[in-house]
């Protein structure tokens with residue numbers, strides 16, 4: 057196997073399972089923050105990406121994509137059920153998101169988690185050049201840093217958690233909490249989205265493993281593991297360029313007409329996930345329609361909710377409940393040709409998504425808990441004329457940066473309704489001042505700045521990054 061100076065290890069590969077019509081593989085812009093964030097970074101670098109290509113059975117041999125080597129890790133049906141849908145998405149995902157749904161603990165799932173992490177660690181070890189840099193991503197692979205260090209002590213190893221990291225009281229529920237912490241501590245640098253998460257982790261390292269720990273450094277035997285907040289971002293310039301494209305502005309104009317030329321368009325774009333607060337938001341909207349504060353067809357809501365993790369029970373239940381709510385609201389408040397909610401479950405290409413962002417007077421991003429939420433940042437970057445109000449949950453990582461958003465607590469239904477009304481009724485001057493400040497923040501803090509700050513902290517001497525740019 058050819059080896060690379062930089063290896064990204066993530067649960068998913070960023071490419072489609074299918075060939076494009078011209079026979080080439082294409083980058084998959086899957087609806088998920090991790091792929092969206094890393095995709096613009098790696099193109100045209102001599103990096104490798106180790107990940108699962110979707111499906112079960114033997115790993116496919118994949119061609120390089122834009123100069124990036126693709127190493128597929130195979131998963132069996134049992135791995136998919138017990139690692140992916142089990143320990144990753146039915147134990148860790150709910151636990152890390154404030155246990156808004158009950159996390160499940162099964163010993164069989166833990167065995168699968170260990171087995172699959174071992175497989176990823178071996179694939180990463182085979183893909184990395186001597187003294188190379190390996191960057192492990194997210195909650196599916198928390199044991200990989202430790203396993204990889206055993207296999208390849210020569211490597212510099214980074215770990216970045218894209219989701220939030222819970223307070224100790226919640227994390228302590230995990231039957232295998234010590235092993236998970238030790239796995240992460242195999243890294244040289246552990247990055248989180250928010251400073252609070254690094255603080256939680258340090259407390260746990262001290263409490264569970266009895267290690268000397270501050271919010272910046274943890275002593276592990278002879279080694280010092282650094283920890284810190286590195287809030288992830290988006291390709292701001294790409295988003296702004298797309299938003300300014302004439303075909304995208306035309307498309308936005310047509311979308312507005314197709315929506316019945318309302319005075320106000322509210323938009324939400326989520327994966328169908330119980331952390332996103334879709335039910336609470338629909339309830340708030342319904343109450344505003346019932347009280348007459350919001351009227352159809354002057355105002356319409358466009359809810360995009362692309363199905364996700366369809367085989368996980370909580371996700372199936374959520375979809376049914378959301379669709380029931382949407383049907384009920386449209387039945388009660390819509391008219392023929394004038395629905396109160398335009399409900400879409402399709403994945404869109406970037407241009408269509410940006411056209412939707414451009415059409416939205418209010419973007420409602422109200423998760424119950426979210427590591428960052430890139431949709432909020434994408435919306436801001438797409439509002440190149442400084443119009444548009446962002447309604448944002450305090451519990452999204454993005455709220456720590458986008459302070460000028462209309463911030464709400466999505467658990468507080470009245471607060472949510474007031475926030476939505478405030479955003480709908482805001483003056484153009486107020487909206488523009490807030491949007492300008494948020495856009496300026498994203499211009500300075502884009503995805504390149506994020507990667508630079510993380511990788512230069514990991515590669516303190518700069519030697520690996522130099523190797524990467526000169527290869």
Ligand code: ADP
Pocket residue numbers: 085086087088089090092325326327360361362401402403404405409428429430431432434
């Ligand atoms: P999460 O990572 O939990 O899914 P984020 O908001 O951080 O949440 O990231 C979601 C990413 O998926 C964004 O880049 C967004 O543009 C993309 N996305 C969401 N819904 C769709 C959709 N229907 N079609 C295409 N991309 C989508």
Ligand code: G6P
Pocket residue numbers: 067068087088089090091194195218219364365
């Ligand atoms: C979040 C997670 C990612 C994950 C994505 C999509 O962004 O942090 O690791 O890839 O959701 O979820 P999926 O289960 O489809 O990979």
